[in-house]
Amino acid sequence: MAYDxxxxxxxxxxxxxxxxxxGIDKVTxxxxxxxxxxxPGMLYGRILRSPHAHARIVSIDASAALALNGVKAVVTHxxxxxxxxxxxxxxxxxxxxxxxxxxxxxxxxxVAAVSRSVAKAAIRLIKVEYEVLPHVTDVDEAMKPGAPxxxxxxxxxxxxxxxxxxxxxxxxxxxxxxDAGFAKADKIIERSFKTAATHQGYIEPHAxxxxxxxxxxxxxxxxxxGQFMVRSVCAPLLGMDASQLKVTASEIGxxxxxxxxxxxxxxxxxxxxxxxxxxKIVMTREEVFRATxxxxxxxxxxxxxxxxxxxxTAGQARLRYQGGAFPCGTVEFGAQSAFAAYDLExxxxxxxxxxxxxxxxxxxRAPGAPMAIYAVESxxxxxxxxxxxxxxxxxxxxxxxxxxxxxYGPTFNEIGLVATLExxxxxxxxxxxxxxxxxxxxxxxxxxxFGGNTCVSLNIDSxxxxxxxxxxxxxxxxxxxxxxxxxxxxxxxxxxxxTVITDTNSIGYNDVTDxxxxxxxxxxxxxxxxxxxxxxxxxxxxxxxGIDEEAVIWEDGAAKPSGPNAGDFDPMTLAEIAAISxxxxxxxxxxxxxxxxxxxxxxxxxxxxxxxxPETGTTKVVRYTIFQxxxxxxHPDYVEGxxxxxxxxxxxxxxNEEYIYGEDGRLxxxxxxxxxxxxxxxxPSIETVILEIPNPGHPYGVRGVGxxxxxxxxxxxxxxxxxxxxxxxxxxxxSPPKLxxxxxxKG
Numbered sequence: 001m002a003y004d005x006x007x008x009x010x011x012x013x014x015x016x017x018x019x020x021x022x023g024i025d026k027v028t029x030x031x032x033x034x035x036x037x038x039x040p041g042m043l044y045g046r047i048l049r050s051p052h053a054h055a056r057i058v059s060i061d062a063s064a065a066l067a068l069n070g071v072k073a074v075v076t077h078x079x080x081x082x083x084x085x086x087x088x089x090x091x092x093x094x095x096x097x098x099x100x101x102x103x104x105x106x107x108x109x110x111v112a113a114v115s116r117s118v119a120k121a122a123i124r125l126i127k128v129e130y131e132v133l134p135h136v137t138d139v140d141e142a143m144k145p146g147a148p149x150x151x152x153x154x155x156x157x158x159x160x161x162x163x164x165x166x167x168x169x170x171x172x173x174x175x176x177x178x179d180a181g182f183a184k185a186d187k188i189i190e191r192s193f194k195t196a197a198t199h200q201g202y203i204e205p206h207a208x209x210x211x212x213x214x215x216x217x218x219x220x221x222x223x224x225x226g227q228f229m230v231r232s233v234c235a236p237l238l239g240m241d242a243s244q245l246k247v248t249a250s251e252i253g254x255x256x257x258x259x260x261x262x263x264x265x266x267x268x269x270x271x272x273x274x275x276x277x278x279x280k281i282v283m284t285r286e287e288v289f290r291a292t293x294x295x296x297x298x299x300x301x302x303x304x305x306x307x308x309x310x311x312x313t314a315g316q317a318r319l320r321y322q323g324g325a326f327p328c329g330t331v332e333f334g335a336q337s338a339f340a341a342y343d344l345e346x347x348x349x350x351x352x353x354x355x356x357x358x359x360x361x362x363x364x365r366a367p368g369a370p371m372a373i374y375a376v377e378s379x380x381x382x383x384x385x386x387x388x389x390x391x392x393x394x395x396x397x398x399x400x401x402x403x404x405x406x407x408y409g410p411t412f413n414e415i416g417l418v419a420t421l422e423x424x425x426x427x428x429x430x431x432x433x434x435x436x437x438x439x440x441x442x443x444x445x446x447x448x449x450f451g452g453n454t455c456v457s458l459n460i461d462s463x464x465x466x467x468x469x470x471x472x473x474x475x476x477x478x479x480x481x482x483x484x485x486x487x488x489x490x491x492x493x494x495x496x497x498x499t500v501i502t503d504t505n506s507i508g509y510n511d512v513t514d515x516x517x518x519x520x521x522x523x524x525x526x527x528x529x530x531x532x533x534x535x536x537x538x539x540x541x542x543x544x545x546g547i548d549e550e551a552v553i554w555e556d557g558a559a560k561p562s563g564p565n566a567g568d569f570d571p572m573t574l575a576e577i578a579a580i581s582x583x584x585x586x587x588x589x590x591x592x593x594x595x596x597x598x599x600x601x602x603x604x605x606x607x608x609x610x611x612x613x614p615e616t617g618t619t620k621v622v623r624y625t626i627f628q629x630x631x632x633x634x635h636p637d638y639v640e641g642x643x644x645x646x647x648x649x650x651x652x653x654x655x656n657e658e659y660i661y662g663e664d665g666r667l668x669x670x671x672x673x674x675x676x677x678x679x680x681x682x683x684p685s686i687e688t689v690i691l692e693i694p695n696p697g698h699p700y701g702v703r704g705v706g707x708x709x710x711x712x713x714x715x716x717x718x719x720x721x722x723x724x725x726x727x728x729x730x731x732x733x734x735s736p737p738k739l740x741x742x743x744x745x746k747g
Contacts (some may be wrong), residue, residue, distance in 0.1 A: 014490045014700060021479050021499070022251075031251045034207030034223030035282045042209070043072055043112040045271050045281035046119035047264070048126050049291060050101030050108055053135035053665025054148065057099060057128060060109055062417035064125040070118035073275035076109045080266055081239040090326045092237050093361050095266045095646070097729055100309035102150060102325035103357045104666040107263075112271040112279045135357040135453040135665040139322035140299050142166040143355045144685040150355040154327050155304045159352075168353045171335050173350035173408040181314025181346030185305025189382055193375040195714070195732045196658030197297040197322075200364050201649070201677045203732065204253025205288045210268035211278040212238070218245045218269060223252050225473055226260045231504045237266040240271065250475045256475075256649070257363030260512050263292050289670035293362025294659055296321040296330050298371040302338075306383045310394040313408075314346040315339050319372055322354045323361035329353060330361060334368035336408035337711070339378050341395070341417060341444035341603065343404040349573025356663055364513060365646060366447045366707035370653065371712050374732065377443040377715030382728060391719070392430065394604075396421050399444075416629025417603040423689055424605045431624045438611045438622065439503070439724030445604045445711030447538065449704035450515030451596030451697075454522050455508030458529040459488060460537070460588040463573025466490060468499040468529075470522050471510030476706050477638030478518040484634055485523045485700065489530035491557030493576055508593055516704020519634060520695075521596040527699050533590030537577045540584040545569050559621045598697020602704060604628035606647065606712035610720040617740030619655055619721055625687040631695040631703030640688045647686050650713020651685030652678045658733050 025031040064072040077096040082089050092098075097106045109126050113119035134148035141147055142164065149165045182188055208222035218240065224230050227247040235242045252259065264281045271279040276474040283292070301318040317338045321331040331351035338349045349372075384391040399421060404412045424430055424442065434440060457469040468486050472478060481496040490497075511517065536554040541559040545552070551566035552559050558571035581588050626643045633639040636697040656676045660668040669675045694701025714732060722728045727742045 004415045004657070004718060011488060012098050013484050013494050014632065014634050015636065018309045018480060018484060018494055018635060020477070021483065022474065029360040033204055033253050034250045036250070037209045037221045037696070039209060039211060039278035041067060042278045042280055043114060043271070043275055044116045045112050045120045045268055045279045046123050047107045047267060047281070047287070048109045048123045048128070049287070050097065050104065050106040051570070052101055052130055052132050053104050053137065054133040055130040056133060057097060057101060057102045057108065058131055059129045061127040065111055065122040066128070067139070068118065068122050068125060070114040071111055072114070072123045073112040073271050073276060073279065074109060074539055075267065075270045079270045079274065080237050083236045088233060088236055091233055091262060092266070094326060098343040101361050105287065105359060107267065107291065110267045110271060111467050112275045116249070135360055135595045136166070137356050137661045139297060139354050139664055141321050142322060142354050143242055143320060143352070150357055152234055154355065167352050168355060169329065169353045171332045171351045172349070173335050175405065176344070176346030178314050178316055178346050178348055182305045182320060184307065184313040186308045187383055187387055188303065188305045189379050190301070191379055193300045193302065193378065193730045195298045195371045195374065197294040197358065197363065198653050198657040198659070199257035199289060199294040199675065200254070200256040202228060202254025202256060205285060206259070206264055206292060207282040208265050208268050209278060209280045210265065210272045211274040212269050216240065219267060220245060220247045220269065221250060222247065222265055223250045223259060223284060225252065225255045225475060225514055226469060227473070227504050228509050229260065229512045230262055230265055233262050234266050234269055238269050246503050249501060252475055257367060257514055258293060258477055260363050261293065262516050272540045279498060279702045285672065286469055286670045289675065290667050291359055293324070293360050293562060294329070295364035295367065296323050296361050296371070297659070300372065300375040302375045302379045304376070304383060304485060308387060308698065310387070310397050312342060312344060312398045315342070315344055315376065316370065317349045317376060318351065319351040320354060321351065321368065322356040322358065324358040325355055325361050326360045327353060327355065328361045330368040332368070334372035337369035337446050338372035339407035340446040341400055342398045342407065342719035343400045344407060346408045347702055349407065365649065365710040368609060369447055369711045370650065373443065373708050373711050374444060374714035374718065378718055378728070381441065381719040381722065392421060392425050395444060414693055414696055415601060415603060416691050418694055419691050420605040420627040420629055421733065423627045423691060424607055427607070427625060427689065429607050429623060434609060435611065436669055437614060437724055438609055439720045439722065440609050440711055440721030441723060443603060443712035443715035443719065445606065445708050447602050447707040447711060448514065449520065449599035449602050449707070450517040451521045451599045452517050453509055453595050454525045455510055455593045456525040456529045456591070457507055458526065458533055458590040460533055460574065460578050462581060464496065464578045466492065466497045468526060469507055470499060470501050471502060471507045472513045472518045472522055473501055477635055478522060479634050480638065481519045481634040482522055482526050486526050486530050487528050490534065491555070516602065516706045517599065520599050520698055520702050520704050523634070523700070523702055524596055524698055525592040525594050528592040529590035531590065532592065533588055536588055536590070537574065540577060541572050543584065600631060600695030600697050600703045602708040604708045604712060606716040608716045608720050610717060610724055612721060612724045612739065614743065615738035617743065619734060619739065621651055621684055625689065626709060627689045627691065628705065629691045629693045629703065630705045631698065632692055632701040636690060639705050642706045643688045644686045645707025647713050648678050648683060650710050651683065651717065654714045654732055654734060656716055656719040656735055679726050
């Protein structure tokens, strides 16, 4: 049993490793993913994409495609409604280019045909006349005066008039006197870093099936992290009322933030409306890479001062993030995250979002944080090396804790950074001997976590089972965790509870599954919905017994008298109450709707050993241990999986993964053959250590866990490589040719 320090009780179900509710369907192939849905009379959609990084669209001639036997519809940007809302207008322009193609792979037109082969042939028949324009794909180049302008007039009021038009927004955070802080330092190091854009690497490509009838009502089936978000975007782009579009989320074969927007769904709906038949679109892997959002690439300058005994006296970071051909806000998260792990008297972070001729950036687990923290943690480690200090002790000396004024503004409440650092220091990994050409690195990591709009309906069925209905796709085990919290609160066995994810017409609005919000926010709403159902059951039992409602309490899945003065009645179980609900007032249910806050920030520490081959520059990860505060691990298996998954993605980011653009501005590696993600043979067994410092904002102390694990690996691996080779790499990924050259240059 696990102990709940907030509620002074022991958990019976929460904290156990229950069977996964979706396991059998997924391993037997019964689970339906985005491409698995079919409809009678269905057509196949295909999208024509720009071969240029930047080009004006002079004309589009689809007459030959429309004349091809089997082609039923062709759509361009003119077939979408372009709302006045800037965010929605950008999505419309990204789904189908308006007057310019802004990056290699930008969608220009689409066809619907009776077969995939006919659709493919039709695409080749569409004639597009382009006027090729100058392009820019590097963030630093895009900021220079005279750089090719991706879009004019997109800068907000935070950007100075003297800056390139590609700079769209600016953020600044911090406090204290930097000059005074740096004057106290015995050692100051200033470095510049770059990170490449990386893709989420989900196995399932984007897929959808759309049907839009002559009555103006539509159905959409798609793989997404948020069906309500899809409805909110697609309805206005098709000129529909939201209530007329029902969106159902399929099972999802990976998202990691990459499926928190739309790319093909409005196109499929437009094709369906024009053809009068259902239309299915499934992206190819090349399309996924060329036209769906990777994370930003970054350029960062960091300056940190430290005393001889390891106290950080001041820290400054300047971050430049490119988010592709449309304005993005990711640098704000990076600037807030950069120094979040430290209790500093003087700190300042500045950030600029920049447009380039690349695909529109989309979230990738803790968007913006890994790049910023990579740069800061690299400089902290270099200071430790130069001053001969233990890197873990230095972090403990400077660690943020309860009461710390954070680098980005708020004062921290209960946080687990010190506990994770102490756990890392006590772990055998930290003092284990290293072999030849091996080095050990560590890094702190941070993420904010979110709550947001959530709606849950909990129904007590007449046979004593419980149905929980919620609206967030399960990308990390939320069906299990929500069922467990419902069972815990109601006091019933877990096998009596089933959680289902429903469509947009069957429950109130729910925000996207992102920001590590679902177990926190939907769990909170589920607990409160369960408590509402309990209150109703107690009220009904009070009437049966003829006593006041306040004289009935709920314990161990049953209504009981609150004490001897309440009367001598045998407990009535949930099943007994449900069985007679027809005679006591009808169905019993609990509902809760909330815009949840109090998610509580998350910290983690990663410890990694690497071995570098001096002849090839190849880096092998030989040992990896993760320490993270989960608040409360509702289902430890899933928590460990989130921690390990984030580490693996961070390993790929640090060592191999990158978007490579040629001189022509075209992506050179749009596939898993040339874009190399880690495979099992690249990885050690990743050990996890879960800490539980309860989050006061949740009834069970839950914090989100999914974002934080991807934040520390970049710096932890870079620090390990530095200690193994004596070379400080300031550009990611540290691919073998780059690392070999750096070692050779050092001699």
